[in-house]
Amino acid sequence: NGLASIVGSAAAVGIASMGNRYGISAWQWGYIIWGTITVAVGITCFFALIDSPNSWVLQLTEEEKEIVELRTRDNAVVRKQTVRVAQYWEALREPRLWLLCIASLAHNLQNGGLVTYSTVLVSGLGFNSTQSILLQIPSGAFTVLYCGFAVYLNRRTKQIVYTAVVCYSISALGCLLLAVLPNTGVKLLGYYLSWAQTGSYVMLITVIGSTVSGYSKKIFYNGANMLAYTVGNFCGPLMLVESTKPAYVPTMWGFFACNLLNICCFLTVRFILARINKKRLPERSSEPTDVYLNLTDKEDRNYNYQL
Structure with missing residues (x-):
C-alpha cells in the first residue's frame, strides 16, 4: 500500500495534466490506465503464481x-481438502477471535477514512490540489517505514503484541494532534504520524498466524479478519461528516479512541494467551506434535503461543 501510494500519487499528477484527451476526462484516464494494469497483472498471476x-x-x-x-x-x-466444522465452532467460542475482529474493525475505520479523504484532509490545510496529491508521497513513504519499523522491532524484542501497541500509540498521538492543532500545515505532522497504524496491522496478521493452529480454524480466523477489514474500510469514510470539514475534529477524536480500543484488545489477547502458556508449561511433551494431525492450538497441549 505504501509503495502504491508513492507511485500512484506521482502518476496521478501526470494523469491530471493529460486533460481531456480523445474526449476522455483525466479522472477517466486514471480508471482506464490502472484498470488495464490491474487486469493484466491479475491474468499473469492466475497463470504464473505458484x-x-x-x-x-x-x-x-x-x-x-x-x-x-x-x-x-x-x-x-x-x-487440507476437508473442512472441519468443529474448528469453526471452536474459533467462535474464543474471546480472542472477537477481540481481534474488533481491533481489525476499529483499525480499518481509521484506515478507510484517511485513505478515502487523504487529499481532502491535506487540501484543507491550505494546499492546492496538486500539492495535496504530491504530499501523499511522504505518507506512502511513512507507511513503508512504519511497516519496516514494526518488523524490525518485533525481530529485536520477540514481542508481537507490544510492537503493535507501540505503533498504535504513535498513531494515537497523530490523531490527537489532528484533533487539537490549528488547521494549518503543521497538522501534517499528525497526519503522517497517524499512519503508524499500518505497522500494527502487520502485527495483527502476525498474531493470527502465530497463535492459531488447525487448517480450518486458521482459514476461519483469516476470513473473520477480512470481514472486519472490509466493514471497517466501508464505514470509515462515513465518519467524516460534511458539516465538520475541513478539520473533521470529531472524526479525529473517534480515530484516537479507535487506537486506544485496539491497544486494549491486543493487551487483553496477550493476557489470555500468556495465561494459557503458563498453564500448559508443566504439561508439554518433549516430542513435537505431528502437524499432519491437523490439531488446533487448543487441542495441541504442546502448542506455545508466540506473543
Missing part, C-alpha cells in the same frame, strides 16, 4: 524440500 511450496515449477532439491517441510511444521498448519 500455488504450493512443493510445486514442480520450483524444481526443489531434496535439501530444499526438507527445508519446506520444516517450515510447514513451524507454521503448525498443513493444507
Whole structure:
C-alpha cells in the first residue's frame, strides 16, 4: 500500500495534466490506465503464481524440500481438502477471535477514512490540489517505514503484541494532534504520524498466524479478519461528516479512541494467551506434535503461543 501510494500519487499528477484527451476526462484516464494494469497483472498471476511450496515449477532439491517441510511444521498448519466444522465452532467460542475482529474493525475505520479523504484532509490545510496529491508521497513513504519499523522491532524484542501497541500509540498521538492543532500545515505532522497504524496491522496478521493452529480454524480466523477489514474500510469514510470539514475534529477524536480500543484488545489477547502458556508449561511433551494431525492450538497441549 505504501509503495502504491508513492507511485500512484506521482502518476496521478501526470494523469491530471493529460486533460481531456480523445474526449476522455483525466479522472477517466486514471480508471482506464490502472484498470488495464490491474487486469493484466491479475491474468499473469492466475497463470504464473505458484500455488504450493512443493510445486514442480520450483524444481526443489531434496535439501530444499526438507527445508519446506520444516517450515510447514513451524507454521503448525498443513493444507487440507476437508473442512472441519468443529474448528469453526471452536474459533467462535474464543474471546480472542472477537477481540481481534474488533481491533481489525476499529483499525480499518481509521484506515478507510484517511485513505478515502487523504487529499481532502491535506487540501484543507491550505494546499492546492496538486500539492495535496504530491504530499501523499511522504505518507506512502511513512507507511513503508512504519511497516519496516514494526518488523524490525518485533525481530529485536520477540514481542508481537507490544510492537503493535507501540505503533498504535504513535498513531494515537497523530490523531490527537489532528484533533487539537490549528488547521494549518503543521497538522501534517499528525497526519503522517497517524499512519503508524499500518505497522500494527502487520502485527495483527502476525498474531493470527502465530497463535492459531488447525487448517480450518486458521482459514476461519483469516476470513473473520477480512470481514472486519472490509466493514471497517466501508464505514470509515462515513465518519467524516460534511458539516465538520475541513478539520473533521470529531472524526479525529473517534480515530484516537479507535487506537486506544485496539491497544486494549491486543493487551487483553496477550493476557489470555500468556495465561494459557503458563498453564500448559508443566504439561508439554518433549516430542513435537505431528502437524499432519491437523490439531488446533487448543487441542495441541504442546502448542506455545508466540506473543
